[in-house]
Amino acid sequence: MLVVTSLNDPTADVVISELHDRGVPVVRFDSGDFPASLSAEAEITQDGLRGRLTTPSRTADLANVRALYYRRPTGFAFPHLDEQDARFAVSQARYGLGGVIASLPDCLYVNHPHYIGDAEFKPSGLTAAVKAGFKVPLTLITSDPDAARAFIERNGPVIYKPLSNPVYLVDDVSSVVKIAEVTTADIDDQVAGTAHLFQKLVPKTADVRVTVIGRHTFCVWIDSGLLDWRVDYSRLRYTLVPTPPDIELALHEYLDHFGLLFGAFDFAVDAEGRWWFLECNPSGLWYWLESETGLPMCAALADLLERKP
Template sequence: MPSPHVLVLTYDHEEDAHASRVCDLLVGRGARTTVFNPASFQSRSRVDLCYLDDAVGRRLHIGDETVDLDTLTALWWRRPRPVAADPVLTDETIADYTVKECQSLLTGLWEHLSCPQLPARESVFRRAGHKPYQLALAAELGFQIPETVITTSEEAFLDFHDRHDGRIITKPLNIPWVEDAGGEIVMSRACEPVAARDVAYTDALRFCPVIVQERIPKRVELRVTVVGRQVFAAEIHSQVANHARFDWRRYDIRVTPHLVHRLPDEVATRCLALTDRLGLRYGAIDLIVTPDGRYVFLEINPNGQWLWIEHLTGLPISQAFCDILLEGA
């Protein structure tokens, strides 16, 4: 029987610690792994899709390696970069055209492969990342969610602000950073409390939507990582430092304890139901545990990070990734 063969789409095997960790484990379990960065497609790779009377074949050539895409046992959509133009294409109009055509080819190619995909096919996990959809579905499944307004209206914002006596937070709808023309990040936004001075600028909301939520009191925050049917929950004690009080992503690992958390069975069941309904085989769910013990859903990232949780808590998340990537074999 041939060895399992997993194709990993990511920006760089050496720089992506998550991909490196899982690939090493897969190789140790007898699998073949191929890492492909679509950004280098024009300069380092080529593809052949053949639809003939007597055969159908799809092959990806990466340097000297040829991958028969129809024999893959799994595809992991990790963190690929979009196709970049080969430097030899000096005409910007032509370069842009070829990049769009190459991207269209690859997008359709991954979408229609028959092997299992993690976290899901691109069209599925892109839809699953839509935060308004997540909130509605979480509430339907029985999660408590914060009171929320997603708006471009100054009036709606001010009404919500008054409803909660100013104890509200804002966060971006989709993209948490602003890039300049060269792709450099010039500003990032996380979960932010609304200060009195911010209210003076609410007329600018007409230019860009924002998520506005009531400020939920926190005992701890949870990162719940779902891999297949396995659920790993970690406490992030974000309230021990002012820097991380409103958004744990501002934490300093040296002063922010991370501990394994025992999820109540009904909460774990809801987490599994959420990934099922979203069509995901993986998801990183953010919850709050309030001082009075309530579990409040914030969002799910269909392709979120987990390695720091594994390192700090010992939860075997990478092994769970290997388990699910080898299921197709």
């Protein structure tokens, strides 16, 4: 079994520990370690793909990999090369090693890296959510300041969300762009500099995180009083709740649309009890909820990777 993630990934650590306790051989690596401490050799023949991946401590026979848990590997980097050569080397690594990892025969992917990439586009996720039957807040994606102001005037209150959230370093401390309510006074010509996502604010009474692992659904009600509960975990209160049947069906329809086996779904619940889809993270965190609630999520993921029913 392969686990592809960064060195510092506590979520992957607990899954690997569970698999180790079950006697399942695991090879863990970060694709960003290539080629310094990770080597690849793959042949494509009429009989298919064969070869091996080698880390400082282990070797994986590509033909015998039964499952791959793809989490959050770092990107390829070649700092010893000049800019042009590094750009070429990164592209070759991405399409070479990345292509091999994505082409393993008879391998169960949780999740397939290409499908993760598709699902991480917020416009794709929101339109797929509508198709699956979820309620989705009215959303605008634009680089036009006038369009943004008009949307806020018609639909306020409105929040701003980053379409993606790369890490910023502020005084050498990692930071991200936060979700925040915006008014027309906040919109200026800088909006024209790139794409932005504006969304009608759901007047929520609570949040719900639903983690789907294969055919298992783990549903947790979250009380916080925060616009975005992820900014302060110390204020969260958790309650286990059943997944409504219509939501259950839509969850799996959504995942099937992208070919995913795992998804961390976030919903806002309004005063009338309606669940509003906010997003699905195909590589989302989940283990802290097992620690807080006792839900057997790690075991479910290990079962999935072992292809147990």
